[in-house]
Amino acid sequence: MSTAPYYDRTRPIRTGVDLVNWYLSQHQLGGAKVDFAKVPREIPDGWGWFRAQSLAEELWPEDADLAVVVCFFPDPLFRRDDLSGRIPHGAVKHWSTRLDACAEVLANVGFVVEEWGVPKMPDLHGGADLVVYRLPAGITPAPRTPDALRHARPARPNFTAQDASSRWMAYRALERAHPPLFSYRRREDESPGPGACMVRDVAENLWPPGTTDCVLATWIPDPAFQRPPDMLEAPPGALEHWERGVAHLERILTSAEYEVRRRQRPWHPDTDSGVTLLACRPLLRDAPPATSAHPFRPTTRPRWRTDHLTARQEDRT
Secondary structure (H helix, E strand, C coil), X not given: CCCCCCCCCCCHHHHHXXXXXXXXXXXXXXXXXXXXXXXXXCCCCCCCEEEEEECCHHHCCCCCCEEEEEEEECCHHHCCCCCCCCCCCCHHHHHHHHHHHHHHHHHHCXXXXXCCCCCCCCCCCCCEEEEEEECCCXXXXXXCCCCXXXXXXXXXXXXXXXXXXXXXXXXXXXXXXCCCCCCCCCCCCCCCCCCEEEEEXXXXXXXXXXXXXXXXEEEECCHHHCCCCCCCCCCCXXXXXXXXXXXXXXXXXXXXCCEEECCCCCCCCCCCCCEEEEEEEECCCCCCCCCCCCCCCCCCCCCCCCHHHHHHHHHHC
């Protein structure tokens, strides 16, 4: 068995993905070299395969020192037919068995494996996703309460357009702010502005537990305070400009009733091009959970348990 690649906390996105993919390949589960057109040679037929992908640091669980998304690609024999919508016999069991196998392998080497947000399911999607993260020694995963595991929306087919209402609510808040943060265009005779902001959607299956309507808001400094590519340091006054701009963005989002979270690693104008914040809303305690017309789907569970899934599958057979 080869040596595990080094995980560099200062470069967590690339090195974290490499480390988890190494564990997947060592256990014939998948890895980085995946051809979407065929099953990798080193993986037995009928297994399906997995691959780790990056997860924005702003979405990492509290205290985590590594986090990725592990994507599951079912074996072609158990994939949904997108034209007819037909699910092959045994698809639900295949999903459950293979996801459990992956979760067990990663848990045995110190990772926490969970499902988040609105889940993917065999009758609506071509694959599933797991959030895999690692905590420092002595820290245990936060408990998942029933409220944290509820969903504000039911699962939707992966070919249905995503509802962008959350992103546009954030845009409107940025446009109506004083000063606004939707553009940093200014005349040459004007003083530097507060910067600009770009808003991106977060896939619903990656919404942190207990939240809804999540977006990533990236603040970009005014051109006068951006570090030139050929310079090692940002212009004078950049740090103060960054602090004011990010504080302004946080005020706008919180006034729009968003909960704001930052990544754990500190940012600095000498090393970063901007600051990204996670903006989301907590689920209301009195809101009913989302219903689904597909009761046999693999639902979210606190630490990957399939007892209820097995029972539902038995009910259908």
